[in-house]
């Protein structure tokens with residue numbers, strides 16, 4: 393019967409009844425979270441330390457993760473007629489575009505900043521009918537994967553504003569502004585409040601832009617090179 397086993401999934405039936413009961417409860421309470429490496433490692437430690445494990449083989453965290461994997465429901469297929477948004481991920485015909493054709497950024501719910509998307513891992517629908525995708529961020533590992541709302545938190549990657557585009561920028565325009573935080577580049581949505589126009593010289597745009605960040609309403613004066621715009625504007 394080996395042929396019927398799902399490929400790449402080590403089959404391991406060495407859990408005690410108490411361990412299975414505990415995992416079933418965690419699965420119900422935590423759902424997707426139970427697939428996380430840290431989550432599984434913590435649980436593995438507690439199992440291996442418990443008296444019920446005495447004299448039995450030590451459990452590996454990957455065995456716990458596989459157990460959760462086989463019990464979590466697969467993400468549903470996206471019904472094409474439900475997709476009506478226009479953020480570039482879905483074409484006018486309602487077909488999900490191959491993400492390799494386009495580059496995307498997604499807003500993390502942890503800090504509200506936008507990060508480049510490396511790939512889309514899965515999608516699902518909430519009971520409200522809203523669609524979500526699970527994204528892997530560029531430069532981050534699986535432990536930072538997040539479910540994000542397709543409509544509000546995924547869009548085509550923003551592009552830096554060129555010196556020649558300065559004159560198109562108006563008060564009230566939405567921009568994506570680069571913030572330097574420790575060693576990390578963080579991009580937040582913002583709006584232009586005020587523009588101090590200056591003569592452009594050989595170094596390009598010398599104008600100053602007063603912007604207000606959407607997430608915390610803080611204001612900052614920045615140069616054009618720190619601003620990006622939507623590729624569609």
Ligand SMILES: [Zn+2]
Pocket residue numbers: 558559590592597598599616
């Ligand atoms: Zn300028």
